[in-house]
Amino acid sequence: MRRRTGLLELRVNGKPVRFGGPPFTRLLDVLREELGLTGTKEGCGEGECGACSVLLDGRPVNSCLIPVCQAAGRRIETVESLGTPASLNVLQQAFLNQGGAQCGICTPGMLMTAWAYVRGGGSSDPAAIRRELAGNLCRCTGYQHIVNSVISAVRSRRRSLAKKRSAPKRAPVRRRRPAARPRARRR
């Protein structure tokens, strides 16, 4: 979406951003190099490892495979949109408590994929979580603590949503199947 300025306009972590470089620049490079959002990592550059996962209109994509022109006019969320070190969000806090991060390089991408799942009302079923995370490789954790982290985040979020509604009866939690992911799952 090119507006009158001739620049690409995106919305990154809630802020409008303009990009004037070649339209086929990888979204990953625009985030890291133009915008200084180095939380998003490159692991393989071919859409296999998921370290560069960001949310595009709420759904996880590999930003190494997305030309920036494809993201124009759309909502992009990176790890920087979650909490800060001093005030982690519910998912980040769960990763800290459950040992979901080790070397930390896959973590931002893993968090974004998991965040789309948790926010979308995903269930705490470990098999469902594993299916959801199958596009994000981690070589440190063996995934178990990551799965535990997501389960814990799903539960905390449910508790806090229930509390917010503060209905006399415990509010039913809305469950929705997460949106289909736009990238192929491995194996």
Place this chain on the structure above:
Amino acid sequence: MAHVVGTSARRKEGPEKLAGHARYVDDYRIPGCLHGVTLRSSIARGRIRRLVQDPGFAWDEFVVATAADIPGQNVVSLIEQDQPLLAASEVRHALEPIALVAHADRARAYEALAHIQVEYEPLEAVLLPEQSEQVFESFLIERGDVAAGLAEADLVVEGEYSLPHQEQAYIENNGAACWFEADGTLVVLASMQCPYYVHKAMKPIFDLPGHKVRVIQAVTGGGFGGKEEYPNLIAGHAALLARKAGRPVKIIYDRHEDMLATTKRHPARIHHRTGVKRDGRLVAQDIEILMDGGAYVTLSPVVLSRGTLHATGPYDCPNVRIRSRVVATNTPPNGAFRGFGAPQTLFAAELHMERVAEAIGLDSVAIRRKNVLRVGGVLAVGQVLHESVGAEAALQRCVKLSHFKDKRREYARWNWRNDLPTWRGIGLALVHHGSGFTGSGEVYLASKATVALTRAGEIRVLSASTEFGQGTNTMFAQLAADSLGVPFEWISVETPDTSRVPDSGPTVASRTCMVVGRLVRSAALKLRNALLREHGHVPHTLRRLRKAALKLCGDDLERHFEAQYERPAGMQWDDETYRGDAYEAYSYAAVAVDLEVDKATWEVKLAHVTSVQDIGTPINPLLAEGQVVGGTAQALGYALLEAPVYKEGVMLNAQLTNYIIPTALDTPEMEIAFVEAPYSNGPFGAKGVGELPMDAPPPAVAAAIHNATGLWITELPILPERLAAADRRRQTPRARR
């Protein structure tokens, strides 16, 4: 004071990593920085006649460096001085670095590589270890009399085992940024495990004294051994370009280059000949090991050493002979990878144990209990185990937790039926893994660690032990906190920077917790004593600590309390005869793997893994469990998925697209338990944990597959096509038994 050792204290640097604030080497924006790229050999072996730069190309935009630009020695110092930083007159393996190019635009730098031609005089390459005549290192370990043992045996069982390369596949590729300060100091900022290895390697290349080289660890996205020695090379390259350019230079490999060019696990062929008595007692183990070192020595002698010292498995056999060698081939050098030779030899030892058990008619558990190392047991090198031997306890616990015996019965019934789509199996393995450097290695390292108290009342741990996911920072802070008797939150752990931290040796060999952790504890105790002397007690509030710190520091900004490695009393090792106490202590693990094999496709589906370890006292159970689960997943990849394909000395599938590492769906649920046999010299009783989880899963998988299908698959990885081929070779199913 509540104790923090033994609790799952939260990862120190966790919040930074979780918020995306942690800075890995490629996340640094360095003003004026150029990007470096590497021109590599296209042939496996040959002489370099000349390098020709395309005269029509705009070379004035670029910085080009070759061996001729090296101010000091063209060598990457490690055990031997055989590997050049850049090949000058000959290449010994495909992808060997020959020249370097830097440009402000990374894409432009890559473009330039096509404009340099290398003229070679090709020589015949040796690609298979069996064909090599150049031996890097060999060992002979003997205990008792193998010939007599074999003669005395009721049965002799032979087996041949074969293991491939394995790629570390850390998710952050290798990378380094280098620059020279105005005073001529070389600064290296890189993803690495061993800052002082890089420090040592830079000195001769640039002919610099130690104080003119400063090495800083960037946050490191996984290592697994792959960032033990390789950063020496990439840092040397970036620094050489930086020197010539007069500007900072960053080299960040992409995945393809990283997988093609960097070190991998040593492929190995192992032969076992085992004599056993009718009651299951081992009376002879005759073992031969051949490893492929690749084109340069790198760490091959020590990899072979660790592999050799673990080759018998955790058993006490009176007659042992182990003959091992690692040879040169014209393939990219192999190097450190979690386990360091032991996963190869333990795969052979443990799968062979299953075959011995079957041959003699005993079950997997009984034969192990008959021979397992206990306190008082003796290893092939003559080491007597005086304490902290949890092998049998781990085995028993694992058998119980995995319902091993019930499952064996249940699966026998399942596999009998013809109407079911799968076979099921459960298999187990038992391993040991020595903590720390081999033999007198720790004495030579003479590692140091420091605890510093600043005038502002901060307590800081200074060591060269790096954090790359294992939990070094957190574990050190726990050790220091409890040694001092102060809250965990009071302790900070500095990122290794050789201008600040002492040489604690490399972050490898399952040594960080047991060896360096012990030094951290000693240094913290020294600070504690100083506080007691000055203050009468250890302050309970930060305000009081600051007061005490002002007194203790005097006019200095900080006061250092340092501890240095001392060999535990009674430990002996002879490098000449290769006999004595090979490792201070051993950790043990028993693993049971429960799986299913599809009768039509031969696909293996892992159902469950039970893993029980004796690592002494786990300092942080959550982090220790993270090591175990993660290492097990990596080992399951080695067992079932990771199949590097080589042609003419080049890896063909150097991509995550076709070199398959486990995803969340390939990794089963695991049950992890610890049986604690504390080690008296370990900090709070701890032993090593990092490498142990890599050892047991592959033989347990192979044993489970045998239980399911009746097939012995002696070569990793166990791919469906390998199973199908083994089935075709088997004439009529189960007829020969």
